[in-house]
Amino acid sequence: MEKIYIAFLIAVSVAYLSTPFVIKLANRVGAIDVPKDSRRVHTVPIPRLGGIAIFIGFMVAVLTTVKMDTRLISVLAGAVIIVTMGYFDDIKPLSAKVKLLVQIVAAVFVMYGGVLVVRVTNPMHLIFGDARQSIELGMWAYPLTMVWIVGVTNAINLIDGLDGLAAGISTISALTLAAVASFTGDLYIVTLAAILAGSTIGFLPYNFNPAKIFMGDTGSLLLGYMLAVISIMGVLKSAAALSILIPIFAIGLPIFDTLMAIIRRGLSGKSFMEADKGHLHHKLLDIGLSQKQAVLTLYSISAVLGFGAVVLVEATLKVAIVLVIAVFFLASMGVRYLGHTEPKTSDSNIEV
Numbered sequence: 136m137e138k139i140y141i142a143f144l145i146a147v148s149v150a151y152l153s154t155p156f157v158i159k160l161a162n163r164v165g166a167i168d169v170p171k172d173s174r175r176v177h178t179v180p181i182p183r184l185g186g187i188a189i190f191i192g193f194m195v196a197v198l199t200t201v202k203m204d205t206r207l208i209s210v211l212a213g214a215v216i217i218v219t220m221g222y223f224d225d226i227k228p229l230s231a232k233v234k235l236l237v238q239i240v241a242a243v244f245v246m247y248g249g250v251l252v253v254r255v256t257n258p259m260h261l262i263f264g265d266a267r268q269s270i271e272l273g274m275w276a277y278p279l280t281m282v283w284i285v286g287v288t289n290a291i292n293l294i295d296g297l298d299g300l301a302a303g304i305s306t307i308s309a310l311t312l313a314a315v316a317s318f319t320g321d322l323y324i325v326t327l328a329a330i331l332a333g334s335t336i337g338f339l340p341y342n343f344n345p346a347k348i349f350m351g352d353t354g355s356l357l358l359g360y361m362l363a364v365i366s367i368m369g370v371l372k373s374a375a376a377l378s379i380l381i382p383i384f385a386i387g388l389p390i391f392d393t394l395m396a397i398i399r400r401g402l403s404g405k406s407f408m409e410a411d412k413g414h415l416h417h418k419l420l421d422i423g424l425s426q427k428q429a430v431l432t433l434y435s436i437s438a439v440l441g442f443g444a445v446v447l448v449e450a451t452l453k454v455a456i457v458l459v460i461a462v463f464f465l466a467s468m469g470v471r472y473l474g475h476t477e478p479k480t481s482d483s484n485i486e487v
Contacts, residue, residue: 145200152337189338288356297430299430302335305358391415
């Protein structure tokens, strides 16, 4: 455990110390978010590229504390691909199709290294107890892994709409995955998740409202990618009866927000890639919360879901069913309430 603490502290320190240099780099290369329309909440130009600091903190900690193998090399190669694409996108926005293609390439690298969702929980086993506990996916492992990685990567990107929001949510999700892995005795995954959380925590003081720098796509896509991959390497690759629910709870808020965006844009005839103002953080701003209040509210919801994920590690079927029903009920009530809110002001929304 001492090695894990050291890895965590290295990630925090390196990310924190490197962020001021990244701010200078962003200003030098022109990676600046200029508030040129009413959808942005900041009123002065803010540098992007903060994800570079997160990436440096993560890489330094991993390379100095974690033993390399084929699997980890493939994961880091995918991370380099994601960050490189994010760097250019933060300077001059790339098309959605190009970004999707690059994410697919990164996922292919990961799968080539052996990181796959190889099995899923068998619902018949949960209900009747007389069937196989899990279903081996075979060749279906590849498309399912692809969908998971690309989906979670974009989920974090979509929720990156307020100062400190994506960084804090990702930190909570990473710490949740670390806690779950500690219960299953997988110290390798605990270390990776702790390093990811540490690198994000080191960046957060510069990103929390009022932000001195945004993480940009460099950061949000990297965090989503790493959360997806770590969950596959740990929880989703295990044979635990409720393994499929654990990462869904751990990364629950971004996943829920993304699913709602898909449904919302589909019903309105819009493309999924088309930005709108219907995300959870928009709705909280619409009911009159400040940026900090909205962010802290979403932190709290994410923490509750994270606690639920930890509970599911040792939960019985009855407890799991009650937990899922409770979350579904509360989410439905929240959607119904927020769905009837009207914007308080016209400039309290942003584009995501």
